[in-house]
Amino acid sequence: MGIVEIDxxxxxxxxxxxxxxxxxxxxxxxxxxxxxxxxxxxxxxxGNGSGKSTxxxxxxxxxxxxxxxxxxxGKDTSVEENVWDVRQAAGMxxxxxxxxxxxxxxxxxxxxxxxxxxxxxxxxxxxxxxxxKTLRMYDYRKHSxxxxxxxxxxxxxxxxxxxxxxxxxxxxxxxxxLDPMGRKxxxxxxxxxxxxxxxxxxxxxxxxxxxxxSDRIIVxxxxxxxxxxxxxxxxxxxxxxxRLRLGVPQATELAYELKRRGVRLGSGILSxxxxxxxxxxSYATM
Amino acid sequence: xxxxxxxxxYYQTESVLHRLxxxxxxxxxxxxxxxxxxxxxxxxxxxxxxxxxxxxxxxxIPFSFIVRGMKAVVIILFxxxxxxxxxxxxxxxxxxxxxxxxxxxxxxxxxxxxRLTYLILxxxxxxxxTTPNNLTDGLESLMKPLKVFRIPVxxxxxxxxxxxxxxxxxxxxxxxxxxxxxxxxxxxxxxGIIKRxxxxxxxxVPLFVSAFRRANDLAMxxxxxxxxxxxxxxxxxxxxxxxxxxxxxxxxCLYFALVxxxxxxxxx
Numbered sequence: 001m002g003i004v005e006i007d008x009x010x011x012x013x014x015x016x017x018x019x020x021x022x023x024x025x026x027x028x029x030x031x032x033x034x035x036x037x038x039x040x041x042x043x044x045x046x047g048n049g050s051g052k053s054t055x056x057x058x059x060x061x062x063x064x065x066x067x068x069x070x071x072x073x074g075k076d077t078s079v080e081e082n083v084w085d086v087r088q089a090a091g092m093x094x095x096x097x098x099x100x101x102x103x104x105x106x107x108x109x110x111x112x113x114x115x116x117x118x119x120x121x122x123x124x125x126x127x128x129x130x131x132x133k134t135l136r137m138y139d140y141r142k143h144s145x146x147x148x149x150x151x152x153x154x155x156x157x158x159x160x161x162x163x164x165x166x167x168x169x170x171x172x173x174x175x176x177x178l179d180p181m182g183r184k185x186x187x188x189x190x191x192x193x194x195x196x197x198x199x200x201x202x203x204x205x206x207x208x209x210x211x212x213x214s215d216r217i218i219v220x221x222x223x224x225x226x227x228x229x230x231x232x233x234x235x236x237x238x239x240x241x242x243r244l245r246l247g248v249p250q251a252t253e254l255a256y257e258l259k260r261r262g263v264r265l266g267s268g269i270l271s272x273x274x275x276x277x278x279x280x281x282s283y284a285t286m
Numbered sequence: 287x288x289x290x291x292x293x294x295x296y297y298q299t300e301s302v303l304h305r306l307x308x309x310x311x312x313x314x315x316x317x318x319x320x321x322x323x324x325x326x327x328x329x330x331x332x333x334x335x336x337x338x339x340x341x342x343x344x345x346x347i348p349f350s351f352i353v354r355g356m357k358a359v360v361i362i363l364f365x366x367x368x369x370x371x372x373x374x375x376x377x378x379x380x381x382x383x384x385x386x387x388x389x390x391x392x393x394x395x396x397x398x399x400x401r402l403t404y405l406i407l408x409x410x411x412x413x414x415x416t417t418p419n420n421l422t423d424g425l426e427s428l429m430k431p432l433k434v435f436r437i438p439v440x441x442x443x444x445x446x447x448x449x450x451x452x453x454x455x456x457x458x459x460x461x462x463x464x465x466x467x468x469x470x471x472x473x474x475x476x477x478g479i480i481k482r483x484x485x486x487x488x489x490x491v492p493l494f495v496s497a498f499r500r501a502n503d504l505a506m507x508x509x510x511x512x513x514x515x516x517x518x519x520x521x522x523x524x525x526x527x528x529x530x531x532x533x534x535x536x537x538x539c540l541y542f543a544l545v546x547x548x549x550x551x552x553x554x
Contacts, residue, residue: 060510084512092510099500100507104419104451111522116512124522146454160511 003168003200004059004090006038006136009068010223011054028054029065030223038167042195043211044204046220047245052204055220056172058094059202073167082215088117091161091170097153097178098145106148106156107132107141124163131163132196135189151182155189162193168200169193175207183210208241209249212270221245236267251275296417301346303415305532308424310538315412317538321545322401322408330545331400337541338404345415355410356403363402370395389521422446427525440516448504456497463492 011029014022028051036042046052057063058070061077073089075082092098092111094160103109107128114124121136132138135155154174161169175183187210193199203214211217217234219227221244227234234241239255241248248256255269255278264282268274318337326333337424342352376390413421425444433439464474467488474485 014389062506062510084514087510087512092501092507094507094510096503098455099503102448102451102504102508104447108419108522111509112513113511115520115522116514118518119521120520121524124520129521137388145451146462164511 002035003038003040003073004034004202005057005071006032006034006036006058007070008033009058009070011051011063012066020143027223029058029082031068032220032223032225033068033278034218034225036168036200039194039198039200040216041191041201041214042200042203043214043217044220045208045211045217046204047206049222050220051223052220053172054223056092056170056202056204059170060090060166061086086116088164089166089242090163090168090170091166092148093154093157093161093169095173095176097150098159100157101145101153101160101230104144105141106137106143106145109145109156110141110160110163113160117164127163127165129262131159134162135159135194143261150178151184151185154178154182154186158186158189158193162197162199166199168202170202170204172204173206174203174206175210177275183207187213206246208235208247212249219246232267235270297347297351297414299346301344301415302530303341303345303411305526305530306415306534307527308420309428309525309527310417310531310534311412311416312421312424312428314534314538317411317542318408319405321542322404322551325545326397326549327552330548331397332546333545335402335542340408341411342407345411346413347414351412352414354405355414356406359402359406363399365396366402367399370398418450419447422450423523423525440519444516452497452500455500456493459496460489460493463489 009029009032010027013028013235015024015026017263028049030051032051032055034161038178044052044055055065058065058077059072061070061072061083064078070077072086075085075089077086079082087106102112107204110128110131111124114127121126121240129138129141132141135154135158137152137159140156145156148156158169158171158174169190173184174190178186187203190201190203191213194201201214203210205211212231212235214231217227217231218225218228219234226242226244227237235248235252238248238253249270251272251274253270255265255275258279259265259267263279265275265278269278316409318334321330325334343350371387371391372385374388374391374394376388377387379387379392381387416424422443423444426439429437429439429442468474472485472488474482474489475487476482
């Protein structure tokens with residue numbers, strides 16, 4: 001049984017005019033089914049309005065599906081009593097680093113989750129220190145979050161979730177507001193958590209190069225899952241990706257164009273390094 | 287520069303006062319303020335002066351730094367003194383043109399000036415030696431009994447600490463919006479008071495919109511981290527009284543008793 005099971009869910013935003021009459025219904029998520037295994041690193045890709053964020057919020061019981069059901073760690077999210085268990089099991093990271101840090105000192109912010117869970121004081125301190133060390137933010141524990149860089153703030157936010165000992169972390173475009181350095185920091189932290197701590201990661205993003213290390217990529221469009229597979233498989237379907245207006249990693253795109261013009265290359269090239277070795281090999285055999 | 291702003295101006299240094307429990311400091315400030323209103327003669331004021339001097343010395347904060355906080359209230363101080371000086375009826379001391387200064391006026395004006403100055407010095411010592419977080423923690427713990435009257439003590443303290451956290455962020459945002467509007471030709475500086483306050487609208491509206499958006503995000507982030515009010519919540523850094531705190535309480539009681547006796551037996 002997977003850590004997150006999504007069974008044919010739909011979510012509708014209902015637009016109303018000033019008198020409260022229904023003006024229109026937007027089906028943000030439409031018939032999505034997903035089964036996420038323990039320890040998996042999953043990326044959900046999609047353009048604006050593809051429903052990827054709405055899907056993420058269902059896993060954390062911030063939103064409930066209108067149809068279908070979501071199970072996190074075997075618990076139905078739409079059952080009232082399960083809410084706190086679900087939120088503890090599936091932590092969530094949001095886009096804006098400033099708007100999710102509650103404490104005015106780094107370590108106090110990391111302690112916020114465990115405090116809410118009613119964990120005794122000595123254990124909170126232990127968990128906070130451990131989480132800060134995992135995210136390599138321990139040296140900043142006494143700092144004010146206002147003075148940290150975007151990437152550091154986002155790592156503090158991740159530490160805050162890690163201190164709650166979740167089984168799964170959902171990251172809703174955690175890098176959208178960061179500079180390239182900060183993006184690298186955050187993605188590296190997410191991969192380390194997945195590799196070392198075996199935490200299931202669900203990364204939601206529209207930067208395709210962030211997804212190349214994931215076990216599985218799910219591409220969404222207009223509330224539906226349109227593609228699903230491992231990175232090599234997804235990135236070899238460049239035409240489809242382009243139709244969905246998703247930016248393909250530069251190396252992949254270059255390989256694609258070269259191949260179209262007759263250079264013999266394998267499909268699904270993800271990184272510059274891989275491209276270079278393939279080109280060298282292709283010319284060596286010529 | 288805007289990032290460095292702290293409300294209440296905490297002064298970082300090592301001292302006995304800094305290490306005291308915030309609850310002691312809050313209660314102490316209250317006792318000190320009450321004592322200032324109990325005191326009405328020179329002897330009792332001498333006791334208060336001695337106490338305040340001792341506290342200032344203990345805090346290890348440079349006196350010039352403490353006095354800096356007085357600047358904001360100089361005008362209020364001046365007005366109260368002037369009114370007391372000229373408007374108190376009694377035996378005339380000097381009179382010129384339409385004004386006369388009475389002996390009683392002189393006395394009340396003097397006392398009011400001292401009282402106000404001490405009041406401000408006393409409370410700024412509290413804010414200078416306590417971090418804002420400690421202060422809200424202390425307030426939450428002291429107000430706990432009010433829960434009986436259904437006052438949401440935990441929520442109030444949480445709101446205060448969130449407000450403190452967001453002050454620098456909103457300051458920065460104000461700065462950003464101001465620059466954006468200036469670059470589009472907004473004019474915040476010229477004209478009279480009405481024109482200038484009207485010029486603030488394009489600054490305030492976007493600021494409010496963004497503040498609400500932030501509040502919405504923050505609420506969601508708090509819920510996602512299992513926040514469900516004060517019930518069943520533990521503290522990472524609970525307030526614990528130490529022996530020095532009890533000593534401080536005893537000193538406070540002694541001080542208050544001394545002021546009352548000085549007021550009874552003292553002269554003037």
